[in-house]
Structures are given as C-alpha cells and as structure tokens.
Amino acid sequence: MERTYTLVISCPDRVGIVAKVSNFLAMYGGWITEANHHSDRDANWFFMRHEIRADSIPLGLDELRTAFAPIAREFEMDWYISDSEKKKRVVLMASKESHCLVDLLHRWHSGELDCEIPCVISNHEDFRELVEWHGIPYHYVPVDKNNKQPSFDKVEEIVEQAGADCVVLARYMQILPPNLCEKYVGRVINIHHSFLPSFAGAKPYHQAYERGVKLIGATCHYVTAELDAGPIIDQDIHRVSHRHISEDMVRLGKDVEKTVLARGLRWHLEDRVLVHGNKTVVFN
Amino acid sequence: MERTYTLVISCPDRVGIVAKVSNFLAMYGGWITEANHHSDRDANWFFMRHEIRADSIPLGLDELRTAFAPIAREFEMDWYISDSEKKKRVVLMASKESHCLVDLLHRWHSGELDCEIPCVISNHEDFRELVEWHGIPYHYVPVDKNNKQPSFDKVEEIVEQAGADCVVLARYMQILPPNLCEKYVGRVINIHHSFLPSFAGAKPYHQAYERGVKLIGATCHYVTAELDAGPIIDQDIHRVSHRHISEDMVRLGKDVEKTVLARGLRWHLEDRVLVHGNKTVVFN
Amino acid sequence: MERTYTLVISCPDRVGIVAKVSNFLAMYGGWITEANHHSDRDANWFFMRHEIRADSIPLGLDELRTAFAPIAREFEMDWYISDSEKKKRVVLMASKESHCLVDLLHRWHSGELDCEIPCVISNHEDFRELVEWHGIPYHYVPVDKNNKQPSFDKVEEIVEQAGADCVVLARYMQILPPNLCEKYVGRVINIHHSFLPSFAGAKPYHQAYERGVKLIGATCHYVTAELDAGPIIDQDIHRVSHRHISEDMVRLGKDVEKTVLARGLRWHLEDRVLVHGNKTVVFN
Amino acid sequence: MERTYTLVISCPDRVGIVAKVSNFLAMYGGWITEANHHSDRDANWFFMRHEIRADSIPLGLDELRTAFAPIAREFEMDWYISDSEKKKRVVLMASKESHCLVDLLHRWHSGELDCEIPCVISNHEDFRELVEWHGIPYHYVPVDKNNKQPSFDKVEEIVEQAGADCVVLARYMQILPPNLCEKYVGRVINIHHSFLPSFAGAKPYHQAYERGVKLIGATCHYVTAELDAGPIIDQDIHRVSHRHISEDMVRLGKDVEKTVLARGLRWHLEDRVLVHGNKTVVFN
CATH class of the missing domain: 3.30.70.260 (ACT domain)
Incomplete structure (x- = not known):
C-alpha cells in the first residue's frame, strides 16, 4: 500500500x-x-x-x-x-460479550483493520486467553459497583501508557465517568445495541421486544458525558417479527453490532469522520 | 381469483x-x-x-x-x-401531502389493493379533483384548531355512513380525538414519518436531522389514544448522510412512507394482522 | 430555489x-x-x-x-x-404497466421531479386519460411486430419535435432499434425488472421464480444497442421467500422498479451521472 | 434449552x-x-x-x-x-480466506451455533493454529491441480470417519468432484461470493466490478454437480458505488458472505430448509 x-x-x-x-x-x-x-x-x-x-x-x-x-x-x-505510515493505536475494552471483540481482533489479525492494538482492557477475565493468543496484552480491571473511580483511574493509566489514539468500547458494559468522556472527546467509540435515539440505556433489545418494533438496530457513536447521546457515526438495522423473542433479537443484533462497529472504527481510523457539534460528517 | x-x-x-x-x-x-x-x-x-x-x-x-x-x-x-367476496370498505383521510394518497389510489385503481374506497376525507380542498377523477366522493371537512370537535363529529358521521371497515390516515395531519380512537380501535391505520419510537409527534424529520441519525424511517401502526404509541404493523428505513438536510429527508422519507403504509394496509385487508396487547402478529 | x-x-x-x-x-x-x-x-x-x-x-x-x-x-x-433555470425535457414511454408512469407523473406533478414532460408515448391507448388529466399530450404509436421500423420512425419524430433531452422507458415493453440507441446514447433511461446481469431479457420475475432466488431486484440503466447491458445507474432489491409465486414477485417488484427508476432519473436530471465506458460515476 | x-x-x-x-x-x-x-x-x-x-x-x-x-x-x-439432543456433526472446509471460518468457529465457540465440529479440512496449512486453539482437529489435504482425485478421496475418507451430517465449504476454493456432490446431496453447503445467478464461477467481485453493478451480494446454497447452480438457501447484498474498486468489493463482500453463510447453516441445523427440485422452502 x-x-x-x-x-x-x-x-x-x-x-x-x-x-x-x-x-x-x-x-x-x-x-x-x-x-x-x-x-x-x-x-x-x-x-x-x-x-x-x-x-x-x-x-x-x-x-x-x-x-x-x-x-x-x-x-x-x-x-x-x-x-498512513503512522498507524493509530486503538485500545479495545470489553465485558462478557465476545462478538464485537472477536470480530475486531480478526479484522486486525487478517490485515483488514490498519491499526495497532496495544492492549485490551476488560472488567472480566473471560477473554484473556483469546486476546493473548493474538499476541496482545490483556488488562483485567474489575469494577466495584460501589467504588468505580479507582477502576477508571486504572483504565486511564493504561490508556495513557498505551499511547492510545482511540478507545473502542466493544460492548464494554460500564459507563465511563464524565472526566474520561471529556478528556478523550472524539476518541472513544461505542457500539450501542439499539437504533438510537430509541432505546438508549440498559437492555435495549428487551425494550424493543416490549414495544413490538419490526426492525432492530445498532448505533456506533462517539462517547460523550450524556449516555448514548454522542455524535452518531453509523447505524444499521435487521428485520424482526412476532416470532422473535428478545433472546432472538439479542442474537440477530450481534451481527448488526459487529458490522456497524467495525465500519465506524474503520472510517475513524481513515480520518473520514469529522465531528461538528453533535453530528458527524462521514466522508466514506 | x-x-x-x-x-x-x-x-x-x-x-x-x-x-x-x-x-x-x-x-x-x-x-x-x-x-x-x-x-x-x-x-x-x-x-x-x-x-x-x-x-x-x-x-x-x-x-x-x-x-x-x-x-x-x-x-x-x-x-x-x-x-374474499365481501371487500372491505376503506375510508382514506389526507391533508396536504399527496404521496401516500396518490400511491393508495393507484394501487386500488390498478387492482393491486383489493378493497372498496367509499370516500376520501380531507381537511383541505387540494385533492378533490384528483380523488374525483378516480370516481371517489371527496369530503372536505376543515378543522378549526380552536374548536375541533364539530369536525370530528362530521368525520365520524361520514365514516359511519360509508360503512367503513377501516380508516387510513394517509398523512392526515390531525390527531384523532380519544373517543374515535377507542370506537375504531384496531381499525384506524396511520403512517408516522419516523422510525418509532424515535421521533414521535411533530416534525420527525427535523428531529432526525437535529439528532444526526444515519437512517430515517417510517412506521405503519394502529391508532390508539396515546399519540404514535399504538401497535406497530410494519416499519422500514432509508439511509441518509450528512449531505441530506431535513428537506431531503422529507423527500426520501416519502418513498418509505408510501411503501410501508401500502404494505401494512394490504396485510390488514388480508386479515394477516392480529393485535394482542400493544403488539401485532403479522402472518405475511 | x-x-x-x-x-x-x-x-x-x-x-x-x-x-x-x-x-x-x-x-x-x-x-x-x-x-x-x-x-x-x-x-x-x-x-x-x-x-x-x-x-x-x-x-x-x-x-x-x-x-x-x-x-x-x-x-x-x-x-x-x-x-437550473433551463429545465430538461423528458419524454416518457410506457406500455401496459402503469406503476412507473403514475409514479413519475406524480413526482413531476407534485414538484419533486424538476423537469418538463413534453409528452408521453405509448404503444397502447390505456393511459391516455390519465396522462391527459395531467395536461400532457399523449401519443399512441402502436407497434406492428412484423414491421416495427415505421413505429420507431414515428417515435423518433415525436422525440425530436418534443426537443427531448432525455427519454425514459417507464416499462415500455418494446426494444428500441439500434439506430435510436446510438442516436440517443446516454439519454435513454430504462428500468429493467431484475437485478442485472441476472435475468436479462423477457419475463425476469418468472426466471427468478424458477431459479429460486431469495431476493428480487430492479435495475435502472442507460439503453445501449445490446439488450439490458448498458451502464447501470442504480439497483435495489426486495426479499422474497418460497411463499412468493411469480405473481407476488411481479407485485413486490413494482415498488422497487418505480423507486429505482425515479431515483435514477432524478440523478440524471441533476447531472449527477457521468458515463465512462460501460460504467457510471454517480455523484449523489 | x-x-x-x-x-x-x-x-x-x-x-x-x-x-x-x-x-x-x-x-x-x-x-x-x-x-x-x-x-x-x-x-x-x-x-x-x-x-x-x-x-x-x-x-x-x-x-x-x-x-x-x-x-x-x-x-x-x-x-x-x-x-435436539443429538447435535449435528459439521465438517468445515476452508482454503486461504479466513473470515467465514473464523466467524463460524466463533459462533460455535460462543454457543450460538448448536452443532459439533469434528474437524476442519483445508488445502492449506494457514489456519491450523487457529483451528487447533479451538480444540478442533485440523486436516491438511493439499490438492494437486493435475491430479485432484486422490485429495478428494482423502476428503471423503475424513468426512466419513467424522460421521458428518453436513459439510460446509467456508470459502473452500476447490470444486468438489461430481461423485461427492451426488453422495452428499443436500448436505454440502457453499457460500458463493456473488448474488447468484449473476457472476457464477471464478472471481465474481472482479466480474461485478467490470459490469459496474451498484450492489454486490453473496449466496448460500446446496452444492450440486453443476457449479454454483444448486438450491439457494439465502442471499444478501451490500451497496457499492463507483468509489469501490474490486478490492473494496472483496472486503465489503466478506461481511455479507459470513453473515449469509452463518444464517443458512443455522437454518440447516435447525431442520428449517426443505429442498424440492432445485428450490428450497425455508421455514424461518
């Protein structure tokens, strides 16, 4: 190239x-x-x-x-x-859902995603073996729900040491504290498992099931201090019907999530996403 | 047949x-x-x-x-x-946007929509000539925003006289009063010009533009007393980008609206839509 | 504007x-x-x-x-x-399927399509009343299958007199002779009712049904002397299943056809389509 | 469950x-x-x-x-x-493209795909480490292009010993000999990287690029002796434009291929796909 x-x-x-x-x-x-x-x-x-x-x-x-x-x-x-010779450094963060993490690791490993992944951070140990198999350091940073700040201080320290240009929340199920959102504004990419602004917050597929929607979606966006309200990079949907219970929506949604996240990250890495106010221009 | x-x-x-x-x-x-x-x-x-x-x-x-x-x-x-020999009688209601009305009239006229259309009701005179060209009576029922009830009494009277099985709000920009919503529960079909539950209420494309979404949509649903919250029959979307201002979204959305409304109405006429609670089973 | x-x-x-x-x-x-x-x-x-x-x-x-x-x-x-003040002049040609014709007439009539329509040409009389209701002259030019050239000479004469910038085959079911294809190269737009290059030629939905495809499509392209092989402007698809017989595909396909044709024509009118060799650049 | x-x-x-x-x-x-x-x-x-x-x-x-x-x-x-307690045994076959293989392995590993994978067969050594990390035996069966039969005899032997209910060609770039196609009729699933019947055979994305199509696709189908002509289980597409060269189509197509293959395989495993003649009924 x-x-x-x-x-x-x-x-x-x-x-x-x-x-x-x-x-x-x-x-x-x-x-x-x-x-x-x-x-x-x-x-x-x-x-x-x-x-x-x-x-x-x-x-x-x-x-x-x-x-x-x-x-x-x-x-x-x-x-x-x-x-283009100075590859961006992307820190991945995950919890207990593997589909986005595995998808990004594979795209990186096969040369499709042109970046460096200095490390993966997770609040669970589940994916250590997988990540280390790829030759990437794995940082286990558990989050105490009654005292989260020390964990996020640790996360910040790791991100800084990694020289990260970008942080990707690959279904990381914790909410970043406002100070980190502000420090890394325009550099933290999240995948939300709904077609925002519908179903922000927790358990979006269950909300979608309850509402009886006929399409479910996923949204890749920059993280801001306001939950699930940052500038949208990309969205996509999948058709569902009365035959799909919320577990089916969770399963079908995974394919949308991983595709949309990978697409959004790729555009970010290629400097195709320009943020202005709360909206994006995406030159794709 | x-x-x-x-x-x-x-x-x-x-x-x-x-x-x-x-x-x-x-x-x-x-x-x-x-x-x-x-x-x-x-x-x-x-x-x-x-x-x-x-x-x-x-x-x-x-x-x-x-x-x-x-x-x-x-x-x-x-x-x-x-x-199948007893065709359903469908009253169409419209305001000043013609795309859904023209689309339904054409599907009916060309034999695609298997129903009778005893009349069209509108709060404007704009489409009289178009509707009458199809040989369908046109009722002009203006709505005084300071005194709406007499107009809706008139609408109810026309619907009753028409022996309507179903009323279609083909971008009828007035909110039906609760008594009519309850009287005709499961029989009034609306097309809302957003991907519900996002952007319920007025000017959804402008809301969508402000939020910077990357997909716009339309939702065909049964009308209930709670605005834009009734059981969803069908939804669809169209991709947009930063290049589209809200006027473009309005234009692109029209194609989604008319397609989704026609599809929902067809399923309704074929007795494929079963309502339970606030959700639908659609046997399509 | x-x-x-x-x-x-x-x-x-x-x-x-x-x-x-x-x-x-x-x-x-x-x-x-x-x-x-x-x-x-x-x-x-x-x-x-x-x-x-x-x-x-x-x-x-x-x-x-x-x-x-x-x-x-x-x-x-x-x-x-x-x-932009010199509107393009678009001659529409149709046969016995009305959906594309009605759709284009409505877009023109409602101001969405920014062009002039000097006339409609058809090899059948079916749509005279419809077209003339819009205030547009209707030319009935029947085609004798054993002697087509006089008909196409007549078509050419009408197109010339109309000062047409562009001719749209809105499901016109006749094949233009090579001399017209060449004379109006880059100016005749056709909608083919399949996802080209699959199912070129006659009865594409029946071919699609026989093959058991799971998506049907439509293709808007410039006409060249080789049938259904000209530069593609746009395509789109609709999902089908084993439940759909070829008549259903015909019906479902109509919505795709009319949408894709209208989109392609709009881009053409806005000078967004540049042809090079047998491919298009579409600045949309 | x-x-x-x-x-x-x-x-x-x-x-x-x-x-x-x-x-x-x-x-x-x-x-x-x-x-x-x-x-x-x-x-x-x-x-x-x-x-x-x-x-x-x-x-x-x-x-x-x-x-x-x-x-x-x-x-x-x-x-x-x-x-449901007797899980189907699925042999995967791959060549040098990893995206479908990795995707299926992950779905299996995470419990989404309910089957056993007794082994993977490849004509290259590339994915041994990856497959064995999942605890699955890897059989390297190179194919001599001047003398293929011994390789396919070996493949047949491995498939037999594995007690396979189903063989998945996860971008296995060899054409199975007719005797295997017939022996395992209805049990070998292939993913072809085009929207069949367009672009059967070799290098479909390059064919698609040359033709200037605006949508690329992938097709999951049962293998028959006639190349890329077997009963279609599922298809999907992705939009492309003049900006995409064939390498981009290859990349974008991968996401379609892996999604469509996984969907088709899932339906097959759940006994939802019934073949009749050269078409499928898919109860999904």
Whole structure:
C-alpha cells in the first residue's frame, strides 16, 4: 500500500477555500487520490478531506505542516495531517460479550483493520486467553459497583501508557465517568445495541421486544458525558417479527453490532469522520 | 381469483388447538391454501390464520360460522371468518401531502389493493379533483384548531355512513380525538414519518436531522389514544448522510412512507394482522 | 430555489485539474454549493461536478462557457455547464404497466421531479386519460411486430419535435432499434425488472421464480444497442421467500422498479451521472 | 434449552394432511412449540415442520418414529424426526480466506451455533493454529491441480470417519468432484461470493466490478454437480458505488458472505430448509 498523507479540515464556510487548498497542493505537485468536501449551510461550516500520495510531494510531513499553517490560520481552520505510515493505536475494552471483540481482533489479525492494538482492557477475565493468543496484552480491571473511580483511574493509566489514539468500547458494559468522556472527546467509540435515539440505556433489545418494533438496530457513536447521546457515526438495522423473542433479537443484533462497529472504527481510523457539534460528517 | 374464507383466531394457548381446528376443516374437506400459527410463550397466547377455498366446503358462510362456534367457545377464542367476496370498505383521510394518497389510489385503481374506497376525507380542498377523477366522493371537512370537535363529529358521521371497515390516515395531519380512537380501535391505520419510537409527534424529520441519525424511517401502526404509541404493523428505513438536510429527508422519507403504509394496509385487508396487547402478529 | 450552474467534467487524470478548476471558479467569486471528484485509477480518468450559485458569478452562462473553454481544451475535457433555470425535457414511454408512469407523473406533478414532460408515448391507448388529466399530450404509436421500423420512425419524430433531452422507458415493453440507441446514447433511461446481469431479457420475475432466488431486484440503466447491458445507474432489491409465486414477485417488484427508476432519473436530471465506458460515476 | 423433536415432512399435496398430523400429535399430548406449512401449488407439493417438546410426549424417539410411519406411508411422505439432543456433526472446509471460518468457529465457540465440529479440512496449512486453539482437529489435504482425485478421496475418507451430517465449504476454493456432490446431496453447503445467478464461477467481485453493478451480494446454497447452480438457501447484498474498486468489493463482500453463510447453516441445523427440485422452502 502506498504511503499517503491525509489532510482534514473544518472551518467557517466562505468563498475560496477549495481554490486555496487545491492551489497549495498543486503547487507542490501533490497527487490527490481522494478528495471530499461538504458545506453545512445551516451551520455555515465547511469540511474537507484530501488523501495525497506522500511520494508526490517534495516535503516531509513536518515541512508540509509548516507550509500549510498560514493557510489554516487565514481560514481559521481546525485541521491536521495524518500519515498512513503512522498507524493509530486503538485500545479495545470489553465485558462478557465476545462478538464485537472477536470480530475486531480478526479484522486486525487478517490485515483488514490498519491499526495497532496495544492492549485490551476488560472488567472480566473471560477473554484473556483469546486476546493473548493474538499476541496482545490483556488488562483485567474489575469494577466495584460501589467504588468505580479507582477502576477508571486504572483504565486511564493504561490508556495513557498505551499511547492510545482511540478507545473502542466493544460492548464494554460500564459507563465511563464524565472526566474520561471529556478528556478523550472524539476518541472513544461505542457500539450501542439499539437504533438510537430509541432505546438508549440498559437492555435495549428487551425494550424493543416490549414495544413490538419490526426492525432492530445498532448505533456506533462517539462517547460523550450524556449516555448514548454522542455524535452518531453509523447505524444499521435487521428485520424482526412476532416470532422473535428478545433472546432472538439479542442474537440477530450481534451481527448488526459487529458490522456497524467495525465500519465506524474503520472510517475513524481513515480520518473520514469529522465531528461538528453533535453530528458527524462521514466522508466514506 | 378464487373465492376464499379466512379463519382468524386468537386464544389462550393450550394443547390441541391445531388438531381441533384442522380436524374441523378436514371433516368438511376444506382445502387450505395457506395456514399460519404463532404461539406467544410470554403471553401464553395462540394465534392462527387459515385461508380455505370456499368451493371446497359444502357450507355457506353463515353455516360455517355456526358450525365453528362451539369450538370457538371451548377454546375461548377471539375469532372471525372473512369472505374474499365481501371487500372491505376503506375510508382514506389526507391533508396536504399527496404521496401516500396518490400511491393508495393507484394501487386500488390498478387492482393491486383489493378493497372498496367509499370516500376520501380531507381537511383541505387540494385533492378533490384528483380523488374525483378516480370516481371517489371527496369530503372536505376543515378543522378549526380552536374548536375541533364539530369536525370530528362530521368525520365520524361520514365514516359511519360509508360503512367503513377501516380508516387510513394517509398523512392526515390531525390527531384523532380519544373517543374515535377507542370506537375504531384496531381499525384506524396511520403512517408516522419516523422510525418509532424515535421521533414521535411533530416534525420527525427535523428531529432526525437535529439528532444526526444515519437512517430515517417510517412506521405503519394502529391508532390508539396515546399519540404514535399504538401497535406497530410494519416499519422500514432509508439511509441518509450528512449531505441530506431535513428537506431531503422529507423527500426520501416519502418513498418509505408510501411503501410501508401500502404494505401494512394490504396485510390488514388480508386479515394477516392480529393485535394482542400493544403488539401485532403479522402472518405475511 | 436559487439558480445554479452545474459544471460537469470528465478527462484523463493528471495533477492540477482540481487546482485549475477551483482557481477558475474562485477567481470569479463562484460560490460552490456542492463539489464532487472521482479519480478512476484503473481507467486513469477523472470526473468532477460543481454546483455554483449563479448569482455569485458576474458572467452570463455563455460568457462562463467561453471563459472556461481554454481550460477544457488544455485538459482534454468532456464537459458541459447546465443551468437550473433551463429545465430538461423528458419524454416518457410506457406500455401496459402503469406503476412507473403514475409514479413519475406524480413526482413531476407534485414538484419533486424538476423537469418538463413534453409528452408521453405509448404503444397502447390505456393511459391516455390519465396522462391527459395531467395536461400532457399523449401519443399512441402502436407497434406492428412484423414491421416495427415505421413505429420507431414515428417515435423518433415525436422525440425530436418534443426537443427531448432525455427519454425514459417507464416499462415500455418494446426494444428500441439500434439506430435510436446510438442516436440517443446516454439519454435513454430504462428500468429493467431484475437485478442485472441476472435475468436479462423477457419475463425476469418468472426466471427468478424458477431459479429460486431469495431476493428480487430492479435495475435502472442507460439503453445501449445490446439488450439490458448498458451502464447501470442504480439497483435495489426486495426479499422474497418460497411463499412468493411469480405473481407476488411481479407485485413486490413494482415498488422497487418505480423507486429505482425515479431515483435514477432524478440523478440524471441533476447531472449527477457521468458515463465512462460501460460504467457510471454517480455523484449523489 | 428444552429438548425438542422436529418432524419434517414433504409429500404430494392433498386435503387432510394437516389434520392427520395434528391429530397424531394431539393424541399423544404433543406440545407444539412451532409449526410451519407450505403448499407449493405449481409443484402440487406440501411441506411441513413441527417442533414438539420431547417431554410432552410419552414415547421415545424410536417409538415415535414407529408410531408415525403408517401415516407417512399413507401420504407418501419424505420425512424424518430429529432430536435436539443429538447435535449435528459439521465438517468445515476452508482454503486461504479466513473470515467465514473464523466467524463460524466463533459462533460455535460462543454457543450460538448448536452443532459439533469434528474437524476442519483445508488445502492449506494457514489456519491450523487457529483451528487447533479451538480444540478442533485440523486436516491438511493439499490438492494437486493435475491430479485432484486422490485429495478428494482423502476428503471423503475424513468426512466419513467424522460421521458428518453436513459439510460446509467456508470459502473452500476447490470444486468438489461430481461423485461427492451426488453422495452428499443436500448436505454440502457453499457460500458463493456473488448474488447468484449473476457472476457464477471464478472471481465474481472482479466480474461485478467490470459490469459496474451498484450492489454486490453473496449466496448460500446446496452444492450440486453443476457449479454454483444448486438450491439457494439465502442471499444478501451490500451497496457499492463507483468509489469501490474490486478490492473494496472483496472486503465489503466478506461481511455479507459470513453473515449469509452463518444464517443458512443455522437454518440447516435447525431442520428449517426443505429442498424440492432445485428450490428450497425455508421455514424461518
């Protein structure tokens, strides 16, 4: 796979942004392999993502950043340039449901998910053997329901030591404390087992069964301090009928959950997800 | 199309129901063209639907009912037998959105929807010409927002005179008063333009846009006194992205709405929808 | 709706196209409301579409074209600029199935489809009343199966007189002769009632039923001289089961057909579909 | 999970089958937990499946079979009764793509797939470690492309020794010889990575890319001597666009393949799939 730089920008919308950025890239002979724009007219905000072949540009990454900085200032951009050779570090967290964890580990192991997984954290010992078989360290951090803070302090310490760019709650059944939600804003991805905003909170499939819905779903979103209310990255559904009891919904939902989570994580890793307010732009 | 009787049953679950009913039908040589059962183990309730070729049974409809009544009593059944030759009478109600109304009229006109449409009621004059072109009477019943009861009294009168088996709210933007909801329980079908229970109430697409969901939906359900909370017949969704503003969602949603409503109504007309509590069994 | 110009480009891929075009637009203060690029690396071909607010540019449409022409020449572009105020003229053709025709007429009548429909052509008289109710001329051009050419000469004459930008075969069950396919290449849209390339040709639902597939579909594509083999614009599917006979598939398929055709036509009218070889780029 | 017997029947259609079978079950007090019928009117064939609580019947399995045999003879039934306590034995075969294999192993390991996996057979060594970690024997049977028969003799021997009820080709990239297809008819399940009948044979995603389809799919089917032409159990699709090259289709298709294969296998294991001619009845 060829090395690419990815330039991601969001800023107040105005005329001339595309021209300025395109000129900048063209001036250095940048070979753009993918480009996406979006103008949110309600928010008057502009979003842009370029993938550029690294070997087409006669600048190193730091030089490129330095060269671009004046343009970014002029347009008051939130921006960054990522390098495909610097893989993102993703910490996985799980509890007692294995389907999302196994799915992500397999995608990583088979080369489909382009990241590093420095460790897995769980509040149970169940998956140690599985995780370690993949050559990944396993941290068992039990959570005392009457005194959770020490556990989350431990989690924070592990995440910091792992140099994590991103934390994935792969059916981790604990609610992160607000301080961690805020510290890692835009970097913690959760899979919720319902079609949000329906059935936030506990036991969504049982809620869905009680309501008699004909479709169940799953939602991949960034975690915020408000439970199951963060920016949505992706959602999908599966049809159910009166023949399905809540246990069937749990089973059928697993396939939706793991697919949606993997998709959302992949887009995050490829810098395709831009958050603005409580919504996402996904350049996929 | 051959004439059929449809026997629809729901009752407390116990051993021997199927045998008893099957024997009854076999005894008269009944040719079953479709049979469905469902046992709801949580509710301990049993549901059953049989379609039988009318010409295979040496009894008239009334005789058949009389012959079956003792079995129904024995098993404490809610039951009825419908006759494909007696078409159901469906009153359509609409406001200012035409997509569901046009879609249903066309399905009826082309013979896909097997029912009679004695009239259309609307709180606007907009669709008179369209409806009358189909040879269907059009009743304009404006609703004074400060005094709605006289209008709904008028609606009730029209529905009664039409001998309606069923009322379809084809994007009728008024909330029926509780007395009508109760009088016509299980006989008023609504299409709500969201994936319920998300975004009940007004302007669901705008709510969906604000929340940043990645799928929008529509829900066909029986109307109850509690707004948008009745038993769900069918639901479906359409994918959206950051590129879609709420106007786009409105447009994309129309196709989902009309398809889901037509599907739900068809199942209702074919006696495939059995309500129990706030849920439906749909033998489709 | 504000007036927009849409600049559509395809050309051999090389560095600097985006910069050149963006600069050109920025130079005149062009307010880009939507921009899309695609680089087909196998074909080494580049595709681009810009929507620009007409009132943001101090040039008339002809002046804009003149100003852009040198850039187009430099990059060997296939290109055009369309004007949202000049509505495309769409001739509809139908036979004896009404669902696609009614659906398109309703979308046009309700303002969803932004085009003119100068006339409808059919080889049957069935839909005259319906079409004329919409205020649209109806041309009955019967096709003699032993001598079709005179009919297609007549069709060609009507299409020419109508000044058609586009012809839609809304379940028109005749095969256009090769000379018309070639004359109107990229301008005739067909809906085929199968998930192509499966079940090309006649009676696709019966073929699908015989094969025992579990999903049926429809395909919207540009017509070419080779039957059902032209560039695909869109496809969709509906689930079926052993309970569905071919008549059910026909019925269920209608909803897919009309939705897919309307979607494909909409994208075509918005200049979102770019053909290259036998494939399409759809900027939706 | 309670023990159940599953009675599966197919036979020429005539009046009285349901009554006879229902009576038989009711006579012994059989508690039916699920019942499905289907009458194929084109083929004049009847299909039926009953799940019965084993503890509700005062007969052992053999006695039950003996008691039912006269009814089966009377109606010329193909029939069997399976026992949920006797788990089916499933041999998995794989080549170099791991996604289906890993997915099935995980579903088995987590208890979702209710079967035994006596062994895995592969023409490559790649997955030995993975399979053996699950405690399952791994048989490496390389295939010499110039002399395949000895390999398939070996495969047959292993399948026989494993006492396999069913063989799953989990992206096993070899074509089984006709004698094995015939010997194990209705017992070998394959996942083909296209939406059959489109793109049978080799490299379907590349074929799909070349044709420019907008949906890719996967098909789970029983293997017959004619390649990719056996009875279809299930199919599903995923949307693609011009942005997806064939490598993307391969990746996106994997999720469809593994989901469809797992679903088809589950239905097979639960005796929900009845084959008639080249089509299936799936009581799901």
